Amino acid sequence: MTDFEAQLRAVSLRVTRPRLAVLAALRDHPHVDTDTVITLVRADLPSVSHQAIYDVLRALTDAGLVRRIRPAGANARYETRVGDNHHHVVCRSCGAIADVDCAAGHTPCLTASDDHGFVIDEAEVVYWGTCPACTAGHTPNDPPAEGKR
Amino acid sequence: MTDFEAQLRAVSLRVTRPRLAVLAALRDHPHVDTDTVITLVRADLPSVSHQAIYDVLRALTDAGLVRRIRPAGANARYETRVGDNHHHVVCRSCGAIADVDCAAGHTPCLTASDDHGFVIDEAEVVYWGTCPACTAGHTPNDPPAEGKR
DNA sequence: GCCGTGATTTGACCCATTCAAGAAAGCGGC
DNA sequence: GCCGCTTTCTTGAATGGGTCAAATCACGGC
Numbered sequence: 001m002t003d004f005e006a007q008l009r010a011v012s013l014r015v016t017r018p019r020l021a022v023l024a025a026l027r028d029h030p031h032v033d034t035d036t037v038i039t040l041v042r043a044d045l046p047s048v049s050h051q052a053i054y055d056v057l058r059a060l061t062d063a064g065l066v067r068r069i070r071p072a073g074a075n076a077r078y079e080t081r082v083g084d085n086h087h088h089v090v091c092r093s094c095g096a097i098a099d100v101d102c103a104a105g106h107t108p109c110l111t112a113s114d115d116h117g118f119v120i121d122e123a124e125v126v127y128w129g130t131c132p133a134c135t136a137g138h139t140p141n142d143p144p145a146e147g148k149r
Numbered sequence: 150m151t152d153f154e155a156q157l158r159a160v161s162l163r164v165t166r167p168r169l170a171v172l173a174a175l176r177d178h179p180h181v182d183t184d185t186v187i188t189l190v191r192a193d194l195p196s197v198s199h200q201a202i203y204d205v206l207r208a209l210t211d212a213g214l215v216r217r218i219r220p221a222g223a224n225a226r227y228e229t230r231v232g233d234n235h236h237h238v239v240c241r242s243c244g245a246i247a248d249v250d251c252a253a254g255h256t257p258c259l260t261a262s263d264d265h266g267f268v269i270d271e272a273e274v275v276y277w278g279t280c281p282a283c284t285a286g287h288t289p290n291d292p293p294a295e296g297k298r
Numbered sequence: 299g300c301c302g303t304g305a306t307t308t309g310a311c312c313c314a315t316t317c318a319a320g321a322a323a324g325c326g327g328c
Numbered sequence: 329g330c331c332g333c334t335t336t337c338t339t340g341a342a343t344g345g346g347t348c349a350a351a352t353c354a355c356g357g358c
């Protein structure tokens with residue numbers, strides 16, 4: 001519990017109720033979008049403003065405690081798994097996301113064939129496909145990703 | 150020129166002035182965002198509505214004539230290079246984008262180490278870094294990507 | 299050349315995210 | 329334990345990419 005507190009202090013951020021709640025929410029629910037974070041946090045702290053959540057997410061992202069991912073066509077999502085450069089599988093149908101370790105083990109694709117003079121510091125991989133539930137036929141629930149039109 | 154016309158007919162889309170203009174704009178300016186497309190198209194056809202551009206881009210994307218890319222934190226961008234699965238280097242500082250062929254030649258990372266039961270049909274790679282101009286010190290112009298706050 | 303369907307114009311609207319200003323809470327020092 | 333400085337949160341409104349809807353227009357088969 002006080003683990004989060006230590007994390008915050010480590011990056012010299014003040015320890016506040018909303019920040020702890022956001023970290024807890026992200027630990028329990030990886031890959032959620034901002035709106036879901038707000039809902040989750042309010043389960044504990046009913047009175048936090050959406051603005052506070054945006055600020056907290058920004059602060060935590062800048063501090064490197066959470067990572068922000070944004071699959072094309074969807075809203076921003078956050079996760080607490082940082083440090084290792086892992087990637088994501090995204091379901092085209094329902095928007096579900098799962099973690100995937102890098103195919104070759106570590107930074108495999110980091111060397112582009114022709115870097116055009118760019119100094120590359122990170123390679124981000126998104127695998128697009130269909131999740132088991134959607135493959136099975138029955139669309140599980142909301143199709144937030146692309147079908148949102 | 151009538152090349153575009155053939156492309157449109159091939160996917161049974163009607164050949165219209167705005168569509169030809171969009172295709173021409175994307176051929177001459179790869180990786181531009183929607184707003185730039187609108188500006189470019191209006192150089193030829195001053196009276197096209199932004200709505201028309203959105204519709205055209207959607208139609209062309211659905212038809213597979215153009216590809217839509219969306220680096221995290223930036224607006225949607227489009228390119229006409231489709232069919233080969235190439236990737237992109239994006240400059241964190243100025244948002245510049247360049248094409249990059251897949252490191253291993255073709256679909257190298259397409260096999261995730263653990264696919265979680267997902268049926269993967271595409272791997273999308275974004276290399277993050279700094280472009281030559283920005284590395285040289287002098288920020289060329291606008292920093293649209295992340296620095297936009 | 300005429301007509302029907304697909305495209306475009308026009309104008310309003312939605313919603314994620316951001317901006318701004320004042321109130322409140324964290325925390326280091328006394 | 330209390331004070332004050334600073335950061336963070338609340339409140340309320342604005343921004344802007346993108347979408348929806350209805351009416352008009354034009355491509356292209358006949």
